[in-house]
Amino acid sequence: MISPVSVRKQLLEWYDANKRDLPWRETSDPYRVWLSEIMLQQTTVETVIPYYHKFLSRFPTLKSVAEASIDDLLLLWQGLGYYNRIRQFHRAAQRVANEWGGIIPTTKEELIRLPGLGPYTAGAVASIAFGQPVSAVDGNIIRVLSRLFHFTEDAFTTQAKKYFGEKASSLVDPVRPGDFNQALMDLGSSVCTPTRPACLLCPLNNFCQACRKGKPETLPIRLKKTVYRKEELICLLYLRGGKFWLRRRRPDEIMAGLWEFPLRRQGRRPYGLQLAPVSHTIMNRRITVHPYKVEVSKFAEKDDEGRWIRPDNLHELPLTTITRKVLHQYDTGWLQDTKYAKEGKK
DNA sequence: AACGCGGGGGG
DNA sequence: CCCCCAGCGTT
Numbered sequence: 432m433i434s435p436v437s438v439r440k441q442l443l444e445w446y447d448a449n450k451r452d453l454p455w456r457e458t459s460d461p462y463r464v465w466l467s468e469i470m471l472q473q474t475t476v477e478t479v480i481p482y483y484h485k486f487l488s489r490f491p492t493l494k495s496v497a498e499a500s501i502d503d504l505l506l507l508w509q510g511l512g513y514y515n516r517i518r519q520f521h522r523a524a525q526r527v528a529n530e531w532g533g534i535i536p537t538t539k540e541e542l543i544r545l546p547g548l549g550p551y552t553a554g555a556v557a558s559i560a561f562g563q564p565v566s567a568v569d570g571n572i573i574r575v576l577s578r579l580f581h582f583t584e585d586a587f588t589t590q591a592k593k594y595f596g597e598k599a600s601s602l603v604d605p606v607r608p609g610d611f612n613q614a615l616m617d618l619g620s621s622v623c624t625p626t627r628p629a630c631l632l633c634p635l636n637n638f639c640q641a642c643r644k645g646k647p648e649t650l651p652i653r654l655k656k657t658v659y660r661k662e663e664l665i666c667l668l669y670l671r672g673g674k675f676w677l678r679r680r681r682p683d684e685i686m687a688g689l690w691e692f693p694l695r696r697q698g699r700r701p702y703g704l705q706l707a708p709v710s711h712t713i714m715n716r717r718i719t720v721h722p723y724k725v726e727v728s729k730f731a732e733k734d735d736e737g738r739w740i741r742p743d744n745l746h747e748l749p750l751t752t753i754t755r756k757v758l759h760q761y762d763t764g765w766l767q768d769t770k771y772a773k774e775g776k777k
Numbered sequence: 778a779a780c781g782c783g784g785g786g787g788g
Numbered sequence: 789c790c791c792c793c794a795g796c797g798t799t
Protein backbone atom coordinates (compact mmCIF):
# COMPACT_ATOMS: atom_id res chain seq x y z
CA MET A 432 0.00 0.00 0.00
CA ILE A 433 1.08 3.55 -0.66
CA SER A 434 1.27 5.75 2.44
CA PRO A 435 -0.01 9.27 1.79
CA VAL A 436 2.14 10.65 4.61
CA SER A 437 5.34 9.28 3.06
CA VAL A 438 4.37 10.39 -0.46
CA ARG A 439 3.70 13.94 0.78
CA LYS A 440 6.99 14.15 2.62
CA GLN A 441 9.08 12.78 -0.25
CA LEU A 442 7.32 14.85 -2.89
CA LEU A 443 7.41 18.15 -1.00
CA GLU A 444 11.09 17.70 -0.13
CA TRP A 445 11.81 17.17 -3.81
CA TYR A 446 9.68 20.18 -4.74
CA ASP A 447 11.46 22.48 -2.29
CA ALA A 448 14.76 21.57 -3.90
CA ASN A 449 13.65 21.37 -7.54
CA LYS A 450 10.66 23.64 -8.11
CA ARG A 451 10.71 25.70 -11.28
CA ASP A 452 10.90 29.47 -11.03
CA LEU A 453 7.72 30.57 -12.74
CA PRO A 454 6.30 34.11 -12.81
CA TRP A 455 2.98 33.10 -11.26
CA ARG A 456 4.80 31.47 -8.36
CA GLU A 457 6.19 34.82 -7.25
CA THR A 458 2.77 36.02 -6.15
CA SER A 459 -0.14 35.02 -3.98
CA ASP A 460 -2.53 37.27 -5.88
CA PRO A 461 -5.49 34.98 -6.67
CA TYR A 462 -6.17 36.93 -9.88
CA ARG A 463 -2.68 36.16 -11.17
CA VAL A 464 -2.91 32.50 -10.18
CA TRP A 465 -6.27 32.24 -11.91
CA LEU A 466 -5.04 33.99 -15.06
CA SER A 467 -2.00 31.72 -15.26
CA GLU A 468 -4.12 28.59 -14.91
CA ILE A 469 -6.44 29.70 -17.71
CA MET A 470 -3.47 30.42 -19.98
CA LEU A 471 -1.88 27.08 -19.08
CA GLN A 472 -4.89 25.06 -20.22
CA GLN A 473 -3.60 23.00 -23.17
CA THR A 474 -0.64 25.33 -23.45
CA THR A 475 3.01 24.92 -22.52
CA VAL A 476 4.78 27.00 -19.87
CA GLU A 477 7.27 28.44 -22.37
CA THR A 478 4.47 29.71 -24.60
CA VAL A 479 2.51 31.19 -21.71
CA ILE A 480 5.25 33.23 -19.99
CA PRO A 481 5.47 36.17 -22.44
CA TYR A 482 1.67 36.31 -22.76
CA TYR A 483 1.34 36.34 -18.97
CA HIS A 484 3.64 39.35 -18.58
CA LYS A 485 2.09 41.25 -21.46
CA PHE A 486 -1.43 40.61 -20.21
CA LEU A 487 -0.68 41.72 -16.66
CA SER A 488 1.04 44.92 -17.67
CA ARG A 489 -2.11 45.90 -19.57
CA PHE A 490 -4.66 44.39 -17.14
CA PRO A 491 -3.17 44.40 -13.62
CA THR A 492 -6.41 43.58 -11.78
CA LEU A 493 -9.49 41.44 -12.21
CA LYS A 494 -11.53 44.64 -12.17
CA SER A 495 -9.62 45.94 -15.19
CA VAL A 496 -10.49 42.71 -17.05
CA ALA A 497 -14.16 43.00 -16.13
CA GLU A 498 -14.25 46.55 -17.49
CA ALA A 499 -12.27 45.79 -20.65
CA SER A 500 -13.73 45.25 -24.11
CA ILE A 501 -13.43 41.76 -25.59
CA ASP A 502 -11.51 43.24 -28.53
CA ASP A 503 -8.79 44.60 -26.26
CA LEU A 504 -8.60 41.24 -24.48
CA LEU A 505 -8.45 39.28 -27.74
CA LEU A 506 -5.58 41.46 -28.89
CA LEU A 507 -3.45 40.25 -26.00
CA TRP A 508 -4.59 36.66 -26.53
CA GLN A 509 -3.78 36.54 -30.25
CA GLY A 510 -1.55 33.58 -31.07
CA LEU A 511 -2.26 31.80 -27.79
CA GLY A 512 -5.14 29.74 -29.20
CA TYR A 513 -8.40 28.48 -27.70
CA TYR A 514 -9.90 31.94 -27.85
CA ASN A 515 -13.02 30.94 -25.92
CA ARG A 516 -10.80 30.89 -22.83
CA ILE A 517 -10.49 34.66 -22.80
CA ARG A 518 -14.20 35.14 -23.54
CA GLN A 519 -15.08 32.93 -20.55
CA PHE A 520 -12.49 34.67 -18.39
CA HIS A 521 -14.03 38.00 -19.33
CA ARG A 522 -17.51 36.76 -18.32
CA ALA A 523 -16.19 35.24 -15.12
CA ALA A 524 -14.46 38.51 -14.18
CA GLN A 525 -17.74 40.37 -14.69
CA ARG A 526 -19.61 37.84 -12.57
CA VAL A 527 -17.09 38.18 -9.74
CA ALA A 528 -17.54 41.94 -9.94
CA ASN A 529 -21.34 41.78 -9.98
CA GLU A 530 -22.16 38.75 -7.83
CA TRP A 531 -19.20 38.52 -5.44
CA GLY A 532 -18.52 42.18 -4.83
CA GLY A 533 -15.22 41.91 -6.67
CA ILE A 534 -13.88 39.24 -4.30
CA ILE A 535 -12.89 35.94 -5.91
CA PRO A 536 -14.61 32.98 -4.19
CA THR A 537 -12.25 30.66 -2.34
CA THR A 538 -13.68 27.15 -2.57
CA LYS A 539 -13.51 24.66 -5.42
CA GLU A 540 -17.31 24.25 -5.40
CA GLU A 541 -17.84 27.99 -5.86
CA LEU A 542 -15.04 28.47 -8.37
CA ILE A 543 -16.21 25.63 -10.62
CA ARG A 544 -19.50 27.44 -11.20
CA LEU A 545 -17.68 30.31 -12.90
CA PRO A 546 -17.38 30.08 -16.68
CA GLY A 547 -14.08 28.62 -17.90
CA LEU A 548 -13.26 26.82 -14.66
CA GLY A 549 -13.66 23.04 -14.67
CA PRO A 550 -12.53 20.47 -12.11
CA TYR A 551 -8.84 21.09 -12.80
CA THR A 552 -8.72 24.89 -12.84
CA ALA A 553 -11.10 25.29 -9.89
CA GLY A 554 -8.96 22.87 -7.87
CA ALA A 555 -5.75 24.59 -8.90
CA VAL A 556 -6.95 28.07 -7.91
CA ALA A 557 -8.55 26.84 -4.67
CA SER A 558 -5.43 24.97 -3.57
CA ILE A 559 -2.71 27.33 -4.84
CA ALA A 560 -4.29 30.70 -4.14
CA PHE A 561 -6.49 29.84 -1.15
CA GLY A 562 -4.83 26.85 0.49
CA GLN A 563 -7.85 24.58 0.15
CA PRO A 564 -6.95 20.86 0.45
CA VAL A 565 -8.46 19.81 -2.89
CA SER A 566 -7.17 17.96 -5.95
CA ALA A 567 -6.31 19.48 -9.33
CA VAL A 568 -5.77 16.67 -11.82
CA ASP A 569 -4.25 17.72 -15.14
CA GLY A 570 -2.62 15.63 -17.85
CA ASN A 571 0.73 15.53 -16.08
CA ILE A 572 -0.88 14.24 -12.90
CA ILE A 573 -2.87 11.60 -14.78
CA ARG A 574 0.44 10.33 -16.10
CA VAL A 575 2.13 10.34 -12.68
CA LEU A 576 -0.81 8.66 -10.92
CA SER A 577 -1.38 6.08 -13.64
CA ARG A 578 2.23 4.98 -13.11
CA LEU A 579 2.23 5.27 -9.35
CA PHE A 580 -0.83 3.01 -9.08
CA HIS A 581 -0.11 0.99 -12.25
CA PHE A 582 -3.44 1.85 -13.87
CA THR A 583 -3.53 -0.41 -16.93
CA GLU A 584 -6.91 0.56 -18.37
CA ASP A 585 -7.70 3.55 -20.60
CA ALA A 586 -6.71 6.51 -18.41
CA PHE A 587 -8.85 9.11 -20.23
CA THR A 588 -12.39 7.80 -19.72
CA THR A 589 -14.84 9.40 -17.33
CA GLN A 590 -14.43 6.55 -14.83
CA ALA A 591 -10.66 6.77 -14.96
CA LYS A 592 -10.72 10.50 -14.28
CA LYS A 593 -13.00 9.86 -11.32
CA TYR A 594 -10.51 7.28 -10.06
CA PHE A 595 -7.56 9.69 -10.37
CA GLY A 596 -9.58 12.46 -8.73
CA GLU A 597 -10.23 10.25 -5.72
CA LYS A 598 -6.60 9.14 -5.52
CA ALA A 599 -5.37 12.73 -5.77
CA SER A 600 -7.84 13.93 -3.14
CA SER A 601 -6.66 11.33 -0.64
CA LEU A 602 -2.99 12.06 -1.36
CA VAL A 603 -3.06 15.87 -1.30
CA ASP A 604 -1.13 17.42 1.57
CA PRO A 605 -3.54 19.15 4.00
CA VAL A 606 -0.92 21.71 5.05
CA ARG A 607 0.55 22.62 1.67
CA PRO A 608 -2.10 21.58 -0.89
CA GLY A 609 -1.04 24.10 -3.54
CA ASP A 610 2.59 23.11 -3.35
CA PHE A 611 1.63 19.44 -3.40
CA ASN A 612 -0.43 19.81 -6.57
CA GLN A 613 2.24 21.88 -8.28
CA ALA A 614 4.87 19.38 -7.19
CA LEU A 615 2.98 16.55 -8.90
CA MET A 616 2.73 18.66 -12.06
CA ASP A 617 6.42 19.60 -11.98
CA LEU A 618 7.30 15.96 -11.44
CA GLY A 619 5.23 15.01 -14.48
CA SER A 620 6.80 17.66 -16.68
CA SER A 621 10.44 17.15 -15.72
CA VAL A 622 10.90 13.61 -14.31
CA CYS A 623 7.85 11.46 -14.98
CA THR A 624 7.85 12.41 -18.67
CA PRO A 625 5.76 10.72 -21.38
CA THR A 626 8.44 8.77 -23.27
CA ARG A 627 11.57 8.51 -21.10
CA PRO A 628 10.78 8.92 -17.39
CA ALA A 629 13.84 9.48 -15.19
CA CYS A 630 12.86 7.02 -12.49
CA LEU A 631 16.32 7.16 -10.88
CA LEU A 632 15.71 10.83 -10.05
CA CYS A 633 12.12 10.36 -8.92
CA PRO A 634 11.27 11.03 -5.26
CA LEU A 635 8.40 8.56 -5.54
CA ASN A 636 10.28 5.67 -7.14
CA ASN A 637 10.04 3.62 -3.94
CA PHE A 638 6.25 3.77 -4.14
CA CYS A 639 5.79 3.58 -7.92
CA GLN A 640 4.31 0.31 -9.10
CA ALA A 641 4.99 0.97 -12.79
CA CYS A 642 8.64 1.72 -12.03
CA ARG A 643 8.87 -1.49 -10.04
CA LYS A 644 7.41 -3.50 -12.92
CA GLY A 645 9.86 -1.91 -15.34
CA LYS A 646 7.81 -0.26 -18.11
CA PRO A 647 6.56 3.09 -16.81
CA GLU A 648 6.74 4.66 -20.29
CA THR A 649 3.87 2.43 -21.47
CA LEU A 650 1.47 4.29 -19.15
CA PRO A 651 -0.92 6.03 -19.27
CA ILE A 652 -2.95 4.12 -21.86
CA ARG A 653 -5.08 6.01 -24.37
CA LEU A 654 -7.33 3.79 -26.46
CA LYS A 655 -8.97 6.50 -28.55
CA LYS A 656 -6.63 7.68 -31.28
CA THR A 657 -6.70 11.07 -32.92
CA VAL A 658 -7.62 11.21 -36.59
CA TYR A 659 -5.66 13.71 -38.65
CA ARG A 660 -6.86 15.39 -41.79
CA LYS A 661 -4.96 17.55 -44.21
CA GLU A 662 -6.36 20.62 -45.92
CA GLU A 663 -4.89 23.13 -48.28
CA LEU A 664 -6.14 26.69 -48.26
CA ILE A 665 -5.35 29.68 -50.40
CA CYS A 666 -4.58 32.86 -48.51
CA LEU A 667 -5.37 35.94 -50.57
CA LEU A 668 -3.48 39.17 -50.10
CA TYR A 669 -5.59 41.86 -51.73
CA LEU A 670 -3.48 44.94 -52.07
CA ARG A 671 -4.37 48.44 -53.18
CA GLY A 672 -2.72 51.71 -52.30
CA GLY A 673 -0.65 50.15 -49.54
CA LYS A 674 -3.73 48.67 -47.86
CA PHE A 675 -4.67 45.06 -47.16
CA TRP A 676 -8.09 43.50 -47.37
CA LEU A 677 -8.93 41.72 -44.10
CA ARG A 678 -12.05 39.96 -42.96
CA ARG A 679 -13.22 39.36 -39.43
CA ARG A 680 -14.12 35.78 -38.54
CA ARG A 681 -17.75 35.36 -37.58
CA PRO A 682 -18.85 34.35 -34.04
CA ASP A 683 -19.78 30.85 -35.26
CA GLU A 684 -16.38 30.17 -36.84
CA ILE A 685 -13.24 28.94 -35.16
CA MET A 686 -10.94 31.72 -33.98
CA ALA A 687 -14.06 33.89 -33.79
CA GLY A 688 -13.49 37.63 -33.76
CA LEU A 689 -9.96 37.46 -35.10
CA TRP A 690 -8.93 39.10 -38.35
CA GLU A 691 -7.32 37.34 -41.29
CA PHE A 692 -6.51 37.55 -44.95
CA PRO A 693 -9.42 35.95 -46.81
CA LEU A 694 -8.99 32.19 -47.22
CA ARG A 695 -10.25 29.95 -49.99
CA ARG A 696 -10.08 26.17 -50.25
CA GLN A 697 -7.81 24.92 -52.96
CA GLY A 698 -9.49 24.37 -56.28
CA ARG A 699 -10.32 27.36 -58.40
CA ARG A 700 -7.27 29.51 -57.89
CA PRO A 701 -7.35 33.17 -58.72
CA TYR A 702 -4.67 34.14 -61.15
CA GLY A 703 -1.76 35.78 -59.47
CA LEU A 704 1.65 35.25 -58.10
CA GLN A 705 2.32 32.18 -56.04
CA LEU A 706 4.41 32.84 -52.96
CA ALA A 707 5.39 30.46 -50.17
CA PRO A 708 3.18 28.00 -48.29
CA VAL A 709 2.67 28.50 -44.56
CA SER A 710 2.18 25.32 -42.56
CA HIS A 711 -0.12 25.49 -39.59
CA THR A 712 -2.12 23.22 -37.32
CA ILE A 713 -5.72 23.80 -36.37
CA MET A 714 -6.46 20.98 -33.95
CA ASN A 715 -6.27 17.70 -35.78
CA ARG A 716 -6.03 19.36 -39.18
CA ARG A 717 -2.74 20.21 -40.79
CA ILE A 718 -3.27 23.32 -42.85
CA THR A 719 -0.96 24.48 -45.57
CA VAL A 720 -1.65 28.03 -46.62
CA HIS A 721 -0.53 29.30 -50.00
CA PRO A 722 -0.44 33.08 -50.03
CA TYR A 723 -1.35 34.79 -53.27
CA LYS A 724 -1.16 38.37 -54.36
CA VAL A 725 -3.96 39.22 -56.73
CA GLU A 726 -5.49 42.13 -58.59
CA VAL A 727 -7.82 43.80 -56.20
CA SER A 728 -10.35 44.99 -58.75
CA LYS A 729 -11.39 41.44 -59.45
CA PHE A 730 -12.25 40.46 -55.87
CA ALA A 731 -12.81 43.63 -53.89
CA GLU A 732 -16.61 43.48 -53.72
CA LYS A 733 -16.94 39.78 -53.06
CA ASP A 734 -17.05 39.66 -49.26
CA ASP A 735 -19.12 42.28 -47.50
CA GLU A 736 -17.79 41.19 -44.11
CA GLY A 737 -14.36 42.47 -45.03
CA ARG A 738 -13.04 45.93 -44.59
CA TRP A 739 -10.16 47.97 -45.82
CA ILE A 740 -7.53 48.24 -43.14
CA ARG A 741 -4.44 50.39 -43.26
CA PRO A 742 -1.25 48.40 -42.59
CA ASP A 743 -0.49 50.90 -39.84
CA ASN A 744 -3.52 49.64 -37.95
CA LEU A 745 -2.79 45.94 -38.29
CA HIS A 746 -1.04 45.75 -34.99
CA GLU A 747 -4.15 46.98 -33.23
CA LEU A 748 -6.27 44.09 -34.50
CA PRO A 749 -6.31 40.57 -33.11
CA LEU A 750 -4.96 38.53 -36.02
CA THR A 751 -4.95 34.79 -36.58
CA THR A 752 -1.60 33.08 -36.36
CA ILE A 753 -1.66 32.26 -40.07
CA THR A 754 -2.17 35.91 -40.85
CA ARG A 755 0.61 37.00 -38.54
CA LYS A 756 3.01 34.55 -40.17
CA VAL A 757 2.10 35.68 -43.68
CA LEU A 758 2.38 39.31 -42.65
CA HIS A 759 5.78 38.71 -41.12
CA GLN A 760 6.94 37.06 -44.31
CA TYR A 761 5.55 39.94 -46.31
CA ASP A 762 7.29 42.53 -44.12
CA THR A 763 10.64 40.78 -44.17
CA GLY A 764 10.60 40.17 -47.92
CA TRP A 765 10.99 36.47 -47.39
CA LEU A 766 8.14 35.81 -49.78
CA GLN A 767 9.94 37.50 -52.63
CA ASP A 768 13.04 35.34 -52.24
CA THR A 769 10.97 32.21 -52.06
CA LYS A 770 9.07 33.16 -55.15
CA TYR A 771 12.22 33.37 -57.24
CA ALA A 772 13.56 30.15 -55.74
CA LYS A 773 10.41 28.30 -56.63
CA GLU A 774 10.33 29.63 -60.17
CA GLY A 775 13.95 28.71 -60.66
CA LYS A 776 13.21 25.09 -59.93
CA LYS A 777 10.60 24.71 -62.66
C1' DA B 778 -19.63 9.94 -24.44
C1' DA B 779 -18.03 12.43 -28.38
C1' DC B 780 -16.58 16.40 -30.45
C1' DG B 781 -14.65 21.20 -31.22
C1' DC B 782 -11.29 24.27 -30.01
C1' DG B 783 -4.84 26.19 -31.60
C1' DG B 784 -0.40 26.14 -31.37
C1' DG B 785 4.16 24.19 -30.09
C1' DG B 786 7.36 20.60 -30.32
C1' DG B 787 9.49 15.84 -30.64
C1' DG B 788 10.99 11.93 -33.29
C1' DC C 789 6.89 15.25 -42.42
C1' DC C 790 3.62 12.92 -39.16
C1' DC C 791 2.07 12.58 -34.88
C1' DC C 792 1.57 13.81 -29.86
C1' DC C 793 0.00 16.79 -26.15
C1' DA C 794 -4.70 17.90 -23.18
C1' DG C 795 -9.13 21.33 -19.99
C1' DC C 796 -13.61 23.11 -20.80
C1' DG C 797 -18.05 23.80 -23.04
C1' DT C 798 -21.43 22.04 -26.04
C1' DT C 799 -24.12 18.56 -28.06
